[in-house]
Amino acid sequence: MKLTADWLSAPGTQAVLDAIETGGHRAWFVGGCVRNGLLGLDVSDIDITTDARPDRVVELAEAAGIKAVPTGLDHGTVTLVAAHTPYEVTTLRRDVSTDGRRATVAFTERLEEDAHRRDFTMNALYATRDGTVIDPTGAGRADLRAGRLRFIGDAHDRIAEDYLRILRFFRFHAWYADPMGGLDPAGLAACADMASGINGLSKERIGAEMTKLLAARDPAPAVAAMAQSGVLSQTLPGADARLLPVLVEVEGGLTPDPIRRLAVLGGDDVAGHLRLSRADAARLGCLRQGMGGVTPAGELGYRNGLTTARDILLLRAAMLETPVSAADIDAARIGAEAVFPVRAADLMPDHKGPQLGRELARLEALWIASGFAMSKEALLS
Known part of the structure; x- marks a missing residue:
């Protein structure tokens, strides 16, 4: 099997490999870039592993005029920037000890040792510079072809090395596994057995994994399995996965939106458990409030903009298990484009202070009720 991709021959890629190999060392592509490349999917990050030690990688890069950033020297990682592209270069390594969150590693020169410390067989594929x-x-290529996600070796051992792998199991299944094939029974059982280990992870890491999972085209089967195995309740207490497949169906061909999907899952203090940004937390709160309300579609568009109004309408449709109304989407669009024609100055000096605010609100309500049709003159009269 050979990998063919434009990034293999890109000037930056070749410069990094030349720098390492000129020093007498070997280098291989590894992980997501190989997996996605073989599947014909976009590659966002190019990871390289090498038998050169980190300080040697820095030395060789600088000698070649390549910027070297020591992003994780303790774990053997240096980021090289060539042709404006970052390449994460990590020395071959093996785990010495781990506490379920981070590992103490030792460097090695054996590709097999490096591979067996990784999580899933499809993520332990390597490629030489010519794409070999x-x-x-011995299982990665076959599993990738079959859309089969499996832990390397014993699933309990891999999870004990890093409990985040529980969430990665469901996330990678949603993105790369055959949706008709089901989750690997041994992996699912291990995730269920060790779900409590999620409590020891940072909220930032949990939030990042959940966001990536919910950005998949159809994460509903994976999230349903999370619920059945007890992983979802450990991750998002109070969340309910039953309406997620309905929402995915209602969304149609819309771009997947993790925040919209979090809204339909619900749960207790979701923003806190996932350490969402202020903007995402505010949007999630708006969607949750809107989906449970009765504000008409036009007013939703006027007060929240078309995107948020559409999302609220999608969530309401999912709750009712019906398609979203095209008429409601049109009304939301009209409301989003409408501009209230009356300003405070138009009511002064007849109205002042709190009375001015009340009169503006009264006229705005009349204008909205008219379908945004009343003119300024009609309102002021």
């Missing part, structure tokens, strides 16, 4: 694929576990 290397499969040290």
